[in-house]
Amino acid sequence: MSRKITVAAAQVGAIDLSTPKRDVVERLIKLLREAADKKVQLVVFPECTLTTFFPRHLIGSQEELDKFFEHGEDITQSPDVKPLFDEAKSLGIDISVGYAERTPGGTGYNTCVYYSAGESRVLSKYRKVHLPGTKEPFEDPKAVNQLEKRYFTPGNLGFQGFRVPSLVQDAVKKETAKEGESAIGKGDPIMGMLICNDRRWPEAWRVYSLQGAELIMFGFNTGGNMAHLWGSKPMSLEEAKREALFHSRLVQQANSYMNACFSISSARCGLDDGKYDLIGGSAIVSPEGHVIAEAKTEDDELVVADIDLADCVQGKTKTFDYGRHRRIETYGLIDKQTGVVEPDLL
Numbered sequence: 001m002s003r004k005i006t007v008a009a010a011q012v013g014a015i016d017l018s019t020p021k022r023d024v025v026e027r028l029i030k031l032l033r034e035a036a037d038k039k040v041q042l043v044v045f046p047e048c049t050l051t052t053f054f055p056r057h058l059i060g061s062q063e064e065l066d067k068f069f070e071h072g073e074d075i076t077q078s079p080d081v082k083p084l085f086d087e088a089k090s091l092g093i094d095i096s097v098g099y100a101e102r103t104p105g106g107t108g109y110n111t112c113v114y115y116s117a118g119e120s121r122v123l124s125k126y127r128k129v130h131l132p133g134t135k136e137p138f139e140d141p142k143a144v145n146q147l148e149k150r151y152f153t154p155g156n157l158g159f160q161g162f163r164v165p166s167l168v169q170d171a172v173k174k175e176t177a178k179e180g181e182s183a184i185g186k187g188d189p190i191m192g193m194l195i196c197n198d199r200r201w202p203e204a205w206r207v208y209s210l211q212g213a214e215l216i217m218f219g220f221n222t223g224g225n226m227a228h229l230w231g232s233k234p235m236s237l238e239e240a241k242r243e244a245l246f247h248s249r250l251v252q253q254a255n256s257y258m259n260a261c262f263s264i265s266s267a268r269c270g271l272d273d274g275k276y277d278l279i280g281g282s283a284i285v286s287p288e289g290h291v292i293a294e295a296k297t298e299d300d301e302l303v304v305a306d307i308d309l310a311d312c313v314q315g316k317t318k319t320f321d322y323g324r325h326r327r328i329e330t331y332g333l334i335d336k337q338t339g340v341v342e343p344d345l346l
Contacts, residue, residue, distance in 0.1 A: 003168045003189065003309040007215075007264055008040045011282040013299035014270030015052045021080040024050050027300055028097075029087050034302050036091040041167055043088075043302075046219035046268035047098040047128075047196045048110065050081065053221040053268065054100070055147045056276060058137050065151070069102035075113055076122060085115055092117045094164065098195060098219040100151075101127070110152045112193050112219065118166030127155030128195035129204065133229060143228040144276065159204055161211035163188040168309070184212065185313040194218035199251050199265070202258070203334065209259035210322065214312045216256075219266045222248055224277035237277075245279045249291070257289030260315025262307050269298045287312045 010031040015024055028045060035043050048054075054068045070078045076085040081099070088095045094116050101111035110128035115121070131154055133146030165188050192208035192215075199205075199218050208216060223229075224241035235243070248265070256263045262285065269280040282295040284305040293305040 001185075001310065003185070004306060005042065005167045005189070005309070006038070006040050006304065006306050007042045007262075007284060008035050008038070008044070008305075009264050009266040009282040009284060009293075009295070009303040010035070010043050010045045011267050011269060011280060011295045011297075011299075011301045011303060012046050012049060013297075013301075014272050014278075015268070016273045017052050017054070017057070019052065021050045025081060025084050028084050031300060031302050032084070032087055032091060032093060032095070035093055035304070038302070038304050040093060040302075040304055042094045042096075042164075042264075044217045044219065044264045044266045045095060045097040046266045047112070047221050048100055049098050049219065049268065051100070052272050053276070053278070055133065055151055056145050056223075058145065058147065059151075066102060069100040069108060071102045072104060074122075075099060075101070075111075076115065088115060089117050089120055094118075094167065096193060096217045096219075108152050109155060110148065110195055111155075112195055112217075114162070114164070114191065114193060114217075116164060116166065123164060124160065124162040124191075124193065125157060126160075126193040126195065127157050128152065128198060129155040129159075130197045130201050132197045138228045140228060144223055144226060146223075146226065146229050159192060159194075159207040161190050161192045161208050161213050164191055184316050185214075185310055189214055189309055191215045191217065196220040196222065199255070200247075202255060205255040205259045205261075209261060209316075209320075212316075213259070213261050214309045215307075216259075216261055216263045217266075218263070219268065220248070221268045222279050224279050241277065241279060245281050248279060248281050249283065252283060252285050253289040253291065256285040256287060257315070258320065260287045260312050260320045262287060262309070262312070267295065269295075271298075287315050 051068045059065045098112040101109045113122045114124045116123045131148045133148045135150045137145045190212045192213040267282045269278045280295045280298040284293045
């Protein structure tokens with residue numbers, strides 16, 4: 001049975017270091033209203049949506065650093081951000097939004113939440129697990145830094161799939177599996193969230209797909225030229241940006257296919273402060289790995305697609321029928337070893 005929903009990636013263009021959060025939220029609300037005009041039910045916003053990507057900067061003052069974070073447990077009540085959640089509720093649109101979280105205990109996380117307009121509450125919170133970059137800035141003063149390991153702690157919530165009510169028709173979501181019949185493709189949609197670098201790690205996708213995930217959402221801030229971070233071979237700025245965009249598309253398409261799920265990626269992009277280049281490429285990808293819709297700019301842009309979660313069933317019951325085909329007795333190294341251990345030299 002078809003389980004159709006209309007979804008969107010809300011790509012966000014350049015945000016400067018001095019841009020107030022309230023100004024950014026006004027832009028997000030504008031995108032949300034555009035989504036309402038297009039009958040969108042779910043909008044995915046980028047990683048650290050509310051500010052410039054501050055981990056590129058070495059910030060010495062704790063007071064100054066804390067301005068980039070949202071404080072407390074409930075993001076929906078943050079004075080700067082509350083208008084976004086209020087608007088989502090008013091328009092009846094679910095949203096996933098990324099931000100820098102400072103817990104009451106003082107720990108910093110790179111976080112995103114899924115807010116259900118129908119339920120008027122956050123259904124799920126995810127904290128970024130795979131933090132890239134370094135704790136200390138590069139010695140080269142011309143290098144673009146990536147100091148997430150300095151400002152954030154690796155996420156502690158794991159990869160928890162969750163069902164989302166109020167998106168598919170009542171007759172569809174109440175359909176249940178008969179005795180002896182697969183439950184795949186029935187009930188409320190099963191979703192999961194990642195953040196930026198997480199999308200490059202297949203383990204994260206697989207943990208979600210082992211819970212039946214039909215849609216994975218993630219935002220990202222990806223530099224167009226991060227040679228010091230990635231150690232890439234010498235190339236022009238144009239070549240480096242094409243490579244970054246290629247890899248961003250590659251991991252989204254490949255993992256969507258290998259896990260038989262839809263995915264939505266949302267970029268924070270453009271030229272921050274006139275010099276820090278972030279790629280666009282926000283996209284919606286099918287369970288067969290095809291790009292359904294993709295951003296055409298590096299500005300604020302809504303990327304919309306109608307998707308049918310029933311399209312996940314073929315992959316989940318045929319090529320990637322885990323129950324029949326996975327061989328967990330052979331995967332021991334996956335959860336026992338982090339770094340590479342090579343065979344002995346001959």
